[in-house]
Amino acid sequence: MAIFQKSIIILCMALLSACAGTSNTKSESTSAKNTAAKQPNGSSKGGGYYLDDGPGDNTSIDIASIPDAQPRTEKPLVSSNKPYQALGQKYVPMTNYAPYTKQGVASWYGKRYHGRKTSSGEVYDMYSMSAAHTTLPIPSYVRVVNPANGRAVVVRVNDRGPFKHDRLIDLSYAAAYKLGLVAQGSGLVEVTAIDTSPEALKNAANINVAKIEPSYASTAQIGEYSNSLNTSNTPTAESASNKEVSPASYYVQAGAFKSEANGEVLQKKILTLDLAGNAAVTNVYNNGLHRVRLGPFSSKREADIHANKVRSQLNISAIVTNQ
Missing domain, CATH: 3.30.70.1070 (Sporulation related repeat)
Structure with missing residues (x-):
């Protein structure tokens, strides 16, 4: 009788162990499928919906109306612009403005990092017009253009990244949305640094958004118009004289x-x-x-x-x- 009871106990323990093993295997498999499902086109190369990242749950925000970052003179942060190493690669950040224009792939980051601290020490807001770059000064401002659709935005660089060799800039969710990059996860862009010295801002040499009345243009359009402003748009003396001058x-x-x-x-x-x-x-x-x-x-x-x-x-x- 005792031998029979021991056999029953051993059999029950074996069954419980088998059930537990099956449960763990299923859990891992489900997790892997869920992770793959969040990546665009089932690939990890697309950016965007990586792991538990993605758009936020707040659907009441009108992202298209979020204004671009307004360039202003800011002192570079010493602690954020020191040489550093990431994923085995060494980076030497710029400590002052220098002319910079480069084309490359932009990705974006959203709710996974929303509320976390950036390299500047500021809290990341996925609905702000910001970006991460490996070597541009922190903080600094850049104009980002999507050549596929002509959209342009101005963002403030306040974070470091992306550290994949095929990526140029990591945009906030709002910036990527306005550029039309959210659905595809990443895309080719052109990044141009903005001179924010007091003299440059005073002369509006490289950015002039004040001439566009927002009642007639979205913020994305403001970026597009500012790229196309030239002397051919300046009214002639004859046409100007026909208009009433008002302060x-x-x-x-x-x-x-x-x-x-x-x-x-x-x-x-x-x-x-x-x-x-x-x-x-x-x-x-x-x-x-x-x-x-x-x-x-x-x-x-x-x-x-x-x-x-x-x-x-x-x-x-x-x-x-x-x-």
């Missing part, structure tokens, strides 16, 4: 939303923090968007001061426009 008024666009309620929330924040001074804060509806706007200001300098206040206190990319 310029400058505004600060703090955000653009499809939802009026979202615009009102931002409007109230700006008013509560007294970021507009004596200027008005309006939630203007135009071309299908509710634009939160501060102004008018009598000079661009005054508008820039208030734009910087909005950026620093609300951590959003406010842009200066005129009409």
